[in-house]
Amino acid sequence: MWHRACGLAKRADAAQGRGMHGFRRHVLACNNARLPGRRLTFRIGGDVVGYVTAELARALTFWPQHIHFDGGGLSIRGGRHAAALQGIAQDLSERGYFRWRDEAFDVRAHPGGPVLARIDRGALPAFGILAEGVHLNGLVRRAEGVHLWVGRRAPHKTLDPDKLDHIVAGGVPAGLTPVETLAKEGDEEAGLPAELAVRAEKVGEIGYAMEREEGLRRDLLHCFDLWLPEDFTPHPNDHEVVAFELWPLARVHDAVRDTDMFKFNVNLVLIDLFIRQGLIVGTEAEWLRQALNAE
Numbered sequence: 120m121w122h123r124a125c126g127l128a129k130r131a132d133a134a135q136g137r138g139m140h141g142f143r144r145h146v147l148a149c150n151n152a153r154l155p156g157r158r159l160t161f162r163i164g165g166d167v168v169g170y171v172t173a174e175l176a177r178a179l180t181f182w183p184q185h186i187h188f189d190g191g192g193l194s195i196r197g198g199r200h201a202a203a204l205q206g207i208a209q210d211l212s213e214r215g216y217f218r219w220r221d222e223a224f225d226v227r228a229h230p231g232g233p234v235l236a237r238i239d240r241g242a243l244p245a246f247g248i249l250a251e252g253v254h255l256n257g258l259v260r261r262a263e264g265v266h267l268w269v270g271r272r273a274p275h276k277t278l279d280p281d282k283l284d285h286i287v288a289g290g291v292p293a294g295l296t297p298v299e300t301l302a303k304e305g306d307e308e309a310g311l312p313a314e315l316a317v318r319a320e321k322v323g324e325i326g327y328a329m330e331r332e333e334g335l336r337r338d339l340l341h342c343f344d345l346w347l348p349e350d351f352t353p354h355p356n357d358h359e360v361v362a363f364e365l366w367p368l369a370r371v372h373d374a375v376r377d378t379d380m381f382k383f384n385v386n387l388v389l390i391d392l393f394i395r396q397g398l399i400v401g402t403e404a405e406w407l408r409q410a411l412n413a414e
Contacts, residue, residue, distance in 0.1 A: 149387055158171055159171050160193075169335075185204075185207065205239065216245055217242055221239065223293040224240050224243060226248055226249075251339045253297050253304065254285050254340050254385065259346070268309075270309070274361070283381045302317070308357055309353035315345065318346070323412070324340065324341055326340070375393070
């Protein structure tokens with residue numbers, strides 16, 4: 120899915136120049152990275168797992184026993200050398216290259232592939248390593264139409280503070296599957312009981328490659344729908360979300376189309392939901408569907 124990045128990045132450049140509004144701008148904003156662009160490929164064994172800046176590559180020269188440079192970029196051998204990646208990342212964090220999150224993520228060359236190493240979540244954008252996450256549309260059927268539970272991110276969050284978010288969303292940590300992560304995050308973020316979480320239906324995957332202030336985000340989002348009973352009310356458990364509100368889906372639609380109220384990648388999952396719910400139709404729906412799901 121990542122080879123489409125250059126084409127969408129070119130469209131993003133053009134859209135920025137035209138001041139594009141509406142749904143497409145969210146899709147293009149999340150696909151503004153050109154790969155490899157000015158970055159160097161980072162490999163484990165023979166597999167490309169990331170892309171690093173020249174600045175980070177220079178810092179990695181301090182580990183010649185593990186990191187090797189060649190005309191194709193830089194690489195680290197498998198086995199004990201790949202196992203050293205987490206320690207290298209911690210040293211780099213202490214030198215100020217990125218914020219340590221104290222949460223290990225699996226390193227894979229492609230989704231569903233073998234785990235080649237582990238690295239702290241805070242290092243993922245710096246190394247341009249694929250990260251996986253889960254997003255849950257918490258839906259409610261009411262007499263007046265479909266509603267969606269919307270969370271507001273805490274003001275202390277480093278990433279997109281105060282933005283609107285899903286009822287449940289989070290990265291897939293090392294050793295867990297997306298379904299296991301959904302159950303874990305559901306309990307921690309929204310007090311979602313396990314007997315409700317297991318009803319969630321996976322509805323698709325969305326990938327993107329995005330240059331942001333923290334680095335290169337190459338994310339794969341596992342998207343789920345969960346139809347919740349009207350008498351269920353989520354409540355914040357872990358201080359990452361300060362409050363939840365139940366919005367008519369039409370209100371969510373207008374907010375995504377007209378504003379930047381939602382966290383950047385939440386917009387993509389919601390656009391997919393709007394298409395499936397018939398709120399975006401015709402040529403616009405087809406363009407968005409292809410852009411979200413291009414392989």
